[in-house]
Amino acid sequence: MRDLTLSDFPFVASLADSANAKDRRIWLRVACDYFVSAGATQPDAIERFADAVSARLDKADPAAALEAARKLAPCPYTPVRLLAKFQSVSPEACDIVLEHGAAYATADLVAAIESGRRQAAAVARRPDLDAKLVAALAARDEADVLATLARNPRARLDGAVFAELLQRARKLAEDGGDRRLADALLQRRPLRPETAALFLLAGPLQRVEILLAAQRSQLGRPPSPPAPVASEIVSELELAAVARHPERFVAVLAKALDCDAALAEKIVEDPSGEPLAVALAALGAPNDVLVRVLIANDLQAGDNYQRIRALARLNSALNRNAAMIVMAALRGEPLVRRRPAQSAEAPPSRDSGLRRAARSASPPQRKAAG
Known part of the structure; x- marks a missing residue:
């Protein structure tokens, strides 16, 4: 049976308990390399190796212990009890074995997640997270x-x-x-x-990607009737913008989008103009109205026409269906919902029609801006 504590190599074995820290580091380095290269071997030999390394870790300097942790953690034959020993050596060694330890079972890692913030962050970096571990991590408050x-x-x-x-x-x-x-x-x-x-x-590029993702999510879905254009509200928004009545504009926009005033205000106040352009596109505002409202908001804020440039930045990513999906998400609604049945006596309202279109999604009708 192969001995993993290097007893077959008397000179190297003599370094394990040397009074010289450099000698002990050499033994630890060689022993760990030998263990990893040896591959699968008998359980008794693995346990003796774990005992030998654990005993030397108590006297190892932090750098030597960290080096050993890096070598042994990814090895599937390293016993869990030896990984646990590394956890107690230093926070850095604990991070290494929790992130890379191959021998841990899911239950071991769940316990680590629950034991503390730093341990949870180390587990969160693992490449092999299963659904149970993801759920345990997502339940943390940090x-x-x-x-x-x-x-x-x-x-x-x-x-x-x-x-x-x-x-x-x-x-x-x-x-x-x-x-x-x-x-x-x-x-x-x-x-x-x-x-x-x-x-x-x-950011600007991320917003374009989000709009494109919203468009792609509707590919292959059966077409549904286009949502009604809120022409009266669009006109009211244009009038409030041109007349420079910001409070009125926010109030009308909140009503049109079926959201609270705080969200409507954030949409309007975003200096890029992109959220406002998306909101207007969701309401079915024609291109010329989009331009006039954005210019009016630029003049009111004195931003040197920052908002009107949003149309160029969003380019072809901006269409009504994608815009409606974005507005629904900002309201906290799920991406897809079953469309409620409508009775013949109760035709859908303008606002409910907008919300249903964002959920059911028809193919793009037109570009809001080019």
């Missing part, structure tokens, strides 16, 4: 843990978990100015249409 999870490109964030992370990201950014989770979610590729919930926090 923004840095959630952002680490979102930055992990191999972590599958599906269904309710992803929707919850989007809402938490938005709340963290809007209530406390903490954009870490929002930025991490916006950096995941490809961007999903659900990410429209973060449209107000996205």
